[in-house]
Amino acid sequence: MKRNKFEVPRTTQPWLITFADLLMVILILFVLLYSYSDTDFKSATNSFQNHNRGSAPEESGGGGIAGDGEEKPSDGESEGEKTVPKEYEKQLEEMIKREKHIQEILDYVKTYATKHDLEGKMTVTPTEKGIEVILPEIMLFPSGKADLKEEAILFLDDMAPLLAEISNIIEIEGHTDNRPISTERFPSNWDLSTARANIVIRHLTEKHKLDPNRFKAIGYGEYKPISTNNTDEGRSKNRRVVLIISNEELAK
Structure with a gap:
């Protein structure tokens, strides 16, 4: 088919x-x-x-x-x-005001360092933690002691009103060189470094009435050097107090 x-x-x-x-x-x-x-x-x-x-x-x-x-x-x-909400406008204004006061502190520290020939020893450094101001022993304390020098008192008296304008947490660190110390008041470098940090805070809080809740005192002794301890110059750099204006603010 x-x-x-x-x-x-x-x-x-x-x-x-x-x-x-x-x-x-x-x-x-x-x-x-x-x-x-x-x-x-x-x-x-x-x-x-x-x-x-x-x-x-x-x-x-x-x-x-x-x-x-x-x-x-x-x-x-x-x-x-x-339209920016009013609460955000207020926060922005406070932020700008705070940054302005911090800049005033930095300008004062730089001017002071230049005026007193401390530019190589007194430094200001921005870090992740905040603004770090290194104050050498020579401008604050006699060797081996924790009593503020007259020029240190004047410096802190000028700093206090500026620090009062901000609410940032402030850490005060004490550091020494590695030469041992053993006195009735300071049995070790731990005690000396902690006492120096404490005396700076006491001056700011007791004389200038800054809020004690904003401050932290830390003594590191000889264990956080920034230079060698084998030379006089290196040991001089290691004997210091560090003021850190933290990024953290005091909770209201």
């Missing part, structure tokens, strides 16, 4: 027919979706672009209403203008 010339020949891979039908259905679906949503898609695109440019939607007419029920910006506000 002869095969009809219009009969579709059988394929050896019947899944191809189903796959072709599926592709056709998907193609038709996309065509329908595009035809129904073309206008809305363009409108949404234009609206998104206008929003990114900070412009208001087109007005639909009078009455002060823009778009679909959206309020028209008032005359006192420019389009796209953002």
Whole structure:
């Protein structure tokens, strides 16, 4: 019997027919979706672009209403203008004020160092912890003692009002060189370094009434040198008090 010339020949891979039908259905679906949503898609695109440019939607007419029920910006506000909440404005003002006071402290320390030829010994360094001010023993204490010199008292008296203007936590570190000390008052370098840190804090809190809760006293003795202990110059650098204006503020 002869095969009809219009009969579709059988394929050896019947899944191809189903796959072709599926592709056709998907193609038709996309065509329908595009035809129904073309206008809305363009409108949404234009609206998104206008929003990114900070412009208001087109007005639909009078009455002060823009778009679909959206309020028209008032005359006192420019389009796209953002209002900063008052609490954030206050925080920003306090931050600027605090930074200004810290800068005043740094300027005073630098001026003092220049005036008293201490530029190589009295240094100011920003660190991750805060602002670190190194005060050499020579400007604060007699060797082996924890009694403030007259010039140290004048320096701290000038610093106190500046420190009172900020609420940052302040750490006072005492450091010595590695030469042993053994006196009735200071049996070790631990005791000497801690006593020096304490006397600085006591002067600021007792005489100038700064909040004691802001201060921390730490004595490191000889165990955190910044120079060699094999020379007089190196030992002189190691004998120091470090005032750290911490980034941390006292909780209110």
